[in-house]
Amino acid sequence: MNLSTFIARRYLFAKKSHNVINIISGISAAGIAIGCAALVVIMSIYNGFDSIIRTLYNSYTPDLLVTPAEGKVFTTESKGFEEIRSDAAVLSFCEVLEENVFVTYGDNHIVATARGVDSAYISTTGLKDYVVEGNFELEFGTLKQVVIGHTLAQELGLRIAFVAPLDVYFPSRTAEVSPVNPFASLRSERLHPGGIISLDQNFDKKYMFLPVETLRSLLEYDDEVTSVEIYADSSVIAPNGVVTADFQKRVSALLGDSFTVKNRQQQNESLYKLLSYEKIAIYAILLFVMIIISCNIFGSLSMLIIEKRDDIEILKSMGADDRLIKKIFVKEGWMISLLGIVAGIALGLLVCLLQQQVGLVRMPGNFIVEYYPVVIRWSDILIIAGGVGLIGYLAAVVSRAAN
Numbered sequence: 001m002n003l004s005t006f007i008a009r010r011y012l013f014a015k016k017s018h019n020v021i022n023i024i025s026g027i028s029a030a031g032i033a034i035g036c037a038a039l040v041v042i043m044s045i046y047n048g049f050d051s052i053i054r055t056l057y058n059s060y061t062p063d064l065l066v067t068p069a070e071g072k073v074f075t076t077e078s079k080g081f082e083e084i085r086s087d088a089a090v091l092s093f094c095e096v097l098e099e100n101v102f103v104t105y106g107d108n109h110i111v112a113t114a115r116g117v118d119s120a121y122i123s124t125t126g127l128k129d130y131v132v133e134g135n136f137e138l139e140f141g142t143l144k145q146v147v148i149g150h151t152l153a154q155e156l157g158l159r160i161a162f163v164a165p166l167d168v169y170f171p172s173r174t175a176e177v178s179p180v181n182p183f184a185s186l187r188s189e190r191l192h193p194g195g196i197i198s199l200d201q202n203f204d205k206k207y208m209f210l211p212v213e214t215l216r217s218l219l220e221y222d223d224e225v226t227s228v229e230i231y232a233d234s235s236v237i238a239p240n241g242v243v244t245a246d247f248q249k250r251v252s253a254l255l256g257d258s259f260t261v262k263n264r265q266q267q268n269e270s271l272y273k274l275l276s277y278e279k280i281a282i283y284a285i286l287l288f289v290m291i292i293i294s295c296n297i298f299g300s301l302s303m304l305i306i307e308k309r310d311d312i313e314i315l316k317s318m319g320a321d322d323r324l325i326k327k328i329f330v331k332e333g334w335m336i337s338l339l340g341i342v343a344g345i346a347l348g349l350l351v352c353l354l355q356q357q358v359g360l361v362r363m364p365g366n367f368i369v370e371y372y373p374v375v376i377r378w379s380d381i382l383i384i385a386g387g388v389g390l391i392g393y394l395a396a397v398v399s400r401a402a403n
Contacts, residue, residue: 029340031293036344043380044352048373059126062229073224080254092231094121105156105166116215134160134195138211145194151205294395330396337392
């Protein structure tokens with residue numbers, strides 16, 4: 001421990017002749033502690049919501065999504081697709097056909113996005129965990145079933161307990177439209193409700209799932225699909241939950257320029273960017289508040305320097321230069337900041353751990369989780385400590401320079 005650090009530490013904990021200096025120093029440290037605690041709690045809660053949102057989207061977002069570079073539909077009868085199917089790193093190869101259709105149930109009708117999926121999709125997707133009524137089953141014996149979003153089911157007045165089927169309509173691609181009877185050119189399929197799924201508002205009011213063979217029959221396709229969803233083995237999944245670039249490039253090379261291959265981040269690029277920007281904005285706003293709080297250090301050091309003028313003259317008579325004097329008070333101010341940082345981070349972590357284990361604050365309304373979600377990330381703790389520590393140091397430097 002050098003001389004400037006030793007003297008600064010003595011000044012920090014020693015009793016001052018004017019009690020107001022102790023009070024101001026305590027207020028400075030307490031303000032920084034409360035600010036740091038708020039940073040830790042708010043960032044951890046944001047991480048919790050971020051994790052929930054990513055989990056919801058990942059439940060129906062494949063590791064890789066293959067779509068045609070041009071056109072709408074394609075077939076998977078090619079050498080490239082066969083090699084992908086047989087790749088040891090591919091857990092599931094799901095063929096998906098998607099189209100907007102007209103749905104009627106009793107006197108109610110809606111336009112929905114029908115997703116025709118196969119058995120591989122049903123066994124792989126995490127959507128079955130979000131079924132609120134019935135099951136994620138598209139066949140019951142010889143009956144063809146449909147799993148529909150919760151909002152769509154409400155608009156149709158549909159419940160799983162009802163035995164009445166719903167009808168799905170789509171204009172024929174080959175028949176000519178008759179001006180006398182235009183409904184004659186509509187093709188239809190009758191399906192029975194098998195399950196109601198609830199994920200998020202946008203999903204619930206858009207999607208319905210039915211067997212891919214049934215949708216192909218309705219759309220008059222043979223074996224065409226609109227996309228292929230690939231779910232990969234953990235050996236090719238990076239720590240961030242996205243497939244490795246090498247695996248994505250390998251799949252893309254097998255398919256050529258006729259197809260576009262996107263990983264999870266690329267499929268929801270705007271969402272992931274928004275989540276990152278929001279977190280940066282929250283951190284910047286709270287850090288600005290910390291700058292305001294750190295102004296208390298300015299007052300505390302100014303009064304301490306005035307009180308210690310006799311000590312400063314004694315140190316100078318003993319050979320201390322202005323550089324050493326400056327270091328003493330800069331370190332004094334920084335120590336006040338560090339004391340607040342340590343106490344604040346400890347308090348914030350305690351609140352977060354209690355929220356995780358006990359659940360101190362409930363979520364208002366009807367949400368998918370009962371309590372505010374909290375996820376502690378040590379990288380955030382380091383960023384908070386570094387940012388607030390830098391602010392405290394700069395505040396101490398400015399305070400000493402002004403005096």
